[in-house]
Amino acid sequence: MRLATLGDLERAVMELLWDAESPLTANELRDQLAAPGDVEGKELAVTTVLTVLARLEKKGLVARERDIRPHRYTSVTSREDHTVSLMNEALGTVLDREAVLARFIGGISAEEAQSLRLLLDTPRNA
Numbered sequence: 001m002r003l004a005t006l007g008d009l010e011r012a013v014m015e016l017l018w019d020a021e022s023p024l025t026a027n028e029l030r031d032q033l034a035a036p037g038d039v040e041g042k043e044l045a046v047t048t049v050l051t052v053l054a055r056l057e058k059k060g061l062v063a064r065e066r067d068i069r070p071h072r073y074t075s076v077t078s079r080e081d082h083t084v085s086l087m088n089e090a091l092g093t094v095l096d097r098e099a100v101l102a103r104f105i106g107g108i109s110a111e112e113a114q115s116l117r118l119l120l121d122t123p124r125n126a
Helices: 008-019 026-033 046-058 079-092 097-106 110-121
Strands: 062-065 072-075
Touching: 008 026, 008 046, 008 062, 008 072, 008 079, 026 046, 046 062, 079 097
Parallel strands: none
Antiparallel strands: 062 072
């Protein structure tokens, strides 16, 4: 599956869904997006939010509960799983993965490098 990039509003919706403790309606999302500091305070129509949710559902990032009205939406994967998928996709597009990994590692902090060392040294159940 090719992961599509997220636009600003799509990313804002996903951030809210990832942080939500339960599924949210389009109206709830619109109200949270209208909070100060989110999406530059733009007023959004609920139809705009529904369009974004439909796009995210088509991309496989959002699930809709159809058995009740209004429909409720939830993220399909976690923020972390989504990020891993993006990283794997990016690595899959280059011929020299080692060069990319080396540049990535060269840009992380000492604390992140230590965490990475610990993770690499921990046996994985594959």
